[in-house]
Amino acid sequence: MKKLSKAYLGLVLAFLYAPIVVLMVYSFNASKSRAVWQGFTFDWYKTLFANEAIMSSLYTTLLCGVLSALIATVIGSMAAYGLGKSRKASGGLVLSIAYIPMLNAEIVTGVSLMLLFTIMGLDLGFFTMLIAHITFGIPYVILTVLPKVRQIDWSLAAAAQDLGCTPWQSFWKIIFPELLPAIGTGFLLSLTMSIDDFIISFFTTGNGVSNLSITIYTMAKRGIKPEINALSTIMFTVIFVILIIANVGAVKREKDKKRSMRI
Amino acid sequence: MxxxxxxxxxxxxxxxxxxxxxxxxxxxxxxxxxxxxxxxxFESFARLSDPMYLGVLLKSFKVAIIATLICILCGYPVAYTLARSRSKYKLIIIILILLPMWMNFLLRTYSWLSILENTGLLNTILVKMGLPKVRFLYNEGAVILGTVYNYLPFMIMPIYLTLLKLDESLLEAAADLGANPVRAFLRVTLPFSIPGILSGVAMVFVPSVTTFVISQLMGGGKVPLIGDVIEQQFRVVNDWHFGSAISVIVMVIVLVFMYFINRGDVENNGNGGRILR
Incomplete structure (x- = not known):
């Protein structure tokens, strides 16, 4: 039974990684075609940095991701703080409305924003895409920060004020550091969502401004350039290493904590 | 303030x-x-009763329901194994399950083409083994495969997180009271994990029913889904009225669906309480 479940896990992982491995292998393929293997090469990694279309869409993706995640984090964290502090029954309604962009079909969000921008007379481009990304980033920030706000021990802030802190000081010295990890997670989550988004960007950008997803979509019709495979391999490896380091670090800290507690 | x-x-x-x-x-x-x-x-809605559009709507549902069921059937054992495992590799396996989500989703889907196309990897292997080529792509099965591939991790994670909270003494108690493992699973583990399954279904079904990228890449435009129709109305035909009407239908479906998922969640939490009592 044990062996069976191990084999099954292996099978599922093979299914999840088959296309990724294929893509990585092709990033080293000397042939431009997907069908044949013509020997090992690093060429695509060299030409990648000279490919203007890919580099500019990478820049757009990262800039839009960081900016939208920053703004979404500010708006979302403030909202989570306000919602978590109040015990009004209307909080449930506010929350269901705030979560709409997260729960609704992406295509409907994209289409509705496109209609709004067109009616307002805005040219579709980086700015409209940025607004769209902030819009769907906010709920993810609320989702991660709100539970932390609800866990806050408000008596600590009250104690700080008894000891002479102004409310402002007690917020920044007691409450904010308590929320910071959740705010960071919310930022990363909305950043990830922004970088990976295709459907909403597809409807809200234009005038030649495209992020990586849209560039890949356009290429998919004519054939993906091997440079894209190279870029994805680099991005994938970087994220893999970051995740491993972060998690190994977390596990190690946990172990150290347990050890010190035993002593 | x-x-x-x-x-x-x-x-x-x-x-x-x-x-x-x-x-x-x-x-x-x-x-x-x-x-x-x-x-x-109401003309736009009347147009939706055209058998062609009804057919597309039905097909979108069929593809999404089958893909969601496959995700449950394939994902549940993974979540179950991981939740009960004490292996030191558990964390790494969880990271490995989540990691593909960080690779661009278009690219991941596109990559399946190089495996499945007529001159692709799988057919090359088949030919080498002396077997006839198979047309894997550009049909409903390929669209379902693409959907399952993209959303499987979204099913595994919520079920895993729910099963982590299952107190193992409940299973011991069930065994003490004479339940065999299968019965204990059906009467204790499965009901306990229903909230996880429901959040997984919500996370898989909504994007599957409205996708237009997967159907374009894996279906090659031969399996149009409701998302494709919306995309066409706004990007090609420029009939905003009709496109909006379909979007409203999609929105209503999503809302009704979410309502039932939430209700099921509340009811089953009550049920979970009953087991514990």
Whole structure:
């Protein structure tokens, strides 16, 4: 039974990684075609940095991701703080409305924003895409920060004020550091969502401004350039290493904590 | 600062960029350009009763339901194994399951083409083994495969997180009371994990029913889904009224679906309580 479940896990992982491995292998393929293997090469990694279309869409993706995640984090964290502090029954309604962009079909969000921008007379481009990304980033920030706000021990802030802190000081010295990890997670989550988004960007950008997803979509019709495979391999490896380091670090800290507690 | 002041940016943003745009969609859905300006009209909805569009709608549901069921059937054992495992590799396996989500989703899907196409990897292997080629792509099966591939991790994670909370003494108690493992699973583990399954279903079904990328890449345009019809109305045909009408239908379906998922969640939490009592 044990062996069976191990084999099954292996099978599922093979299914999840088959296309990724294929893509990585092709990033080293000397042939431009997907069908044949013509020997090992690093060429695509060299030409990648000279490919203007890919580099500019990478820049757009990262800039839009960081900016939208920053703004979404500010708006979302403030909202989570306000919602978590109040015990009004209307909080449930506010929350269901705030979560709409997260729960609704992406295509409907994209289409509705496109209609709004067109009616307002805005040219579709980086700015409209940025607004769209902030819009769907906010709920993810609320989702991660709100539970932390609800866990806050408000008596600590009250104690700080008894000891002479102004409310402002007690917020920044007691409450904010308590929320910071959740705010960071919310930022990363909305950043990830922004970088990976295709459907909403597809409807809200234009005038030649495209992020990586849209560039890949356009290429998919004519054939993906091997440079894209190279870029994805680099991005994938970087994220893999970051995740491993972060998690190994977390596990190690946990172990150290347990050890010190035993002593 | 009053605590309601913290909510003002959210209120403004949501009103302008969430509620107002949705109102515009509803407005377009129920109007038509008439002789003298825009008039109230149900014509767009009437057009939806065309068998062609009904067929597309039904097919979208069929593909999404099958893909969601496959995700449950394939994902549940993974979540179950991981939740009960004490292996030191558990964390790494969880990272490995989540990691593909960080690779661009178009690219991941596109990559399946190099495996499945007529001159692709799988067919090359088949030919080398002396077997005939198989047409894997550009049919419903390929679209379902692409959907399952993209959303499987979204099913595994919520079930895993729910099963982690299952107290193993409940299973021991069930065994002590004479239940065999299968019965214990059906009467204790499975009911306990239903909230996880429901969140997984919500996370898989909604994007699957409205996708247009997977159907374009894996289906090669031969398996149009409702998302493809919306995309065409806005990007190709430029009939905003009809496109909005379909979007309203999709929105209603999603809302009704979410309502039942939430209700099921509440009911089953009650059920879970009963088991514990």
């Amino acid at each position: 009053k605590k309601t002041a913290f909510l003002i940016p959210l209120y403004v943003w949501t009103a302008v960029f969430v509620l107002f745009p949705l109102a515009i969609v509803v407005y377009y859905a129920f109007t038509r350009p008439g002789a003298d300006g825009v008039v109230l009209s």
